[in-house]
Amino acid sequence: MLVRDVSAEQEWQDFGDVARTLISLPLRGDEDILGTVTIFDKFPHKTFFPSSFTTEDLATFEKFLRYAEKAVVNAIAYERNDRLKNLDEETGLPTLKYFQERLLHEISRAKRFQRRLVLMICEVTPRLPMKDFAAVDREEVVIKRVAGVLRSALREYDVVARISDWKFGMILPEAEDGKMSAIPRIKKAIQSEVEEIRKRIKDVRVDLRFGHASYPEDGDDHEKLIFKSNILKL
Structure with missing residues (x-):
């Protein structure tokens, strides 16, 4: 024009x-x-x-x-x-590489602005009968559904990634109330979804374990936070 x-x-x-x-x-x-x-x-x-x-x-x-x-x-x-x-093909979530880079960035930011940061790990292990030839497909369904509920349970600026076959990592920046509300809320959302999966998929058992660490209480660098958050409990 x-x-x-x-x-x-x-x-x-x-x-x-x-x-x-x-x-x-x-x-x-x-x-x-x-x-x-x-x-x-x-x-x-x-x-x-x-x-x-x-x-x-x-x-x-x-x-x-x-x-x-x-x-x-x-x-x-x-x-x-x-x-x-940097995306996992199965879930569409970021991979471990992206998660590690983002964790370093968020720790640096938390130090600069003197804010809290929560790192959370969730391990999801589907268990199906050994003779079930559809087990792989069912495992994929479980992982995808857990990934979906994690995305919806977090805030827009939180980070969730698939960091291994059965583990999801979450970074919660500026989590001022930290362990008091964010973590129990996320746990509840995942556990509710797993209960729905158990109802819909016959003979499936899903084991859940969680771990978390807070900056600066549990460590002031990524190695300490990762170590503490990987102490997983039921």
């Missing part, structure tokens, strides 16, 4: 105090419009008053934007691929 003179076009007159002339074009991805890019006012060399953009300026800007689109699409694809590498 080319607007040669903002003040001369009624629908653009409200922008008269912002710019005299403008070009605005969509920034396109593979299939979607990602946003718009707008340039305002063109100042010829050694002048202080803007002159109007022309159709030649529009064509030049369109060519520039095509190159910019390629760079943006490549950046988005790189970020998406990098994110997928």
Whole structure:
């Protein structure tokens, strides 16, 4: 879109105090419009008053934007691929690698702002009859359902990850009431879901164990917190 003179076009007159002339074009991805890019006012060399953009300026800007689109699409694809590498395929949760990096970041942040931090581990072990050939599928159902209830039980800025086949790790930043409310609430949500699983899936038994540690009470670095949180109890 080319607007040669903002003040001369009624629908653009409200922008008269912002710019005299403008070009605005969509920034396109593979299939979607990602946003718009707008340039305002063109100042010829050694002048202080803007002159109007022309159709030649529009064509030049369109060519520039095509190159910019390629760079943006490549950046988005790189970020998406990098994110997928850190996701567990079965549950869609982040993996151990992401969890470890995020834990270091959150501990550093807790130290800087003198806030509390809770680290929680949940171990889920489905137990099915040895002769049950559908056992693997049922185990996957259990893990997926527990992963889903964990996501819904946590706050938006909490972190939950699948850190091994049967373990989930949770980071609760700024948990000022720490062990008094957050942990029992999460435990209750998981236990309720497991009871539902036991009702729906015949002959399944699910063992749950929990562990937790708080910064700074239980340690001031990630190794101490991980060690304490891995002392699992029923």
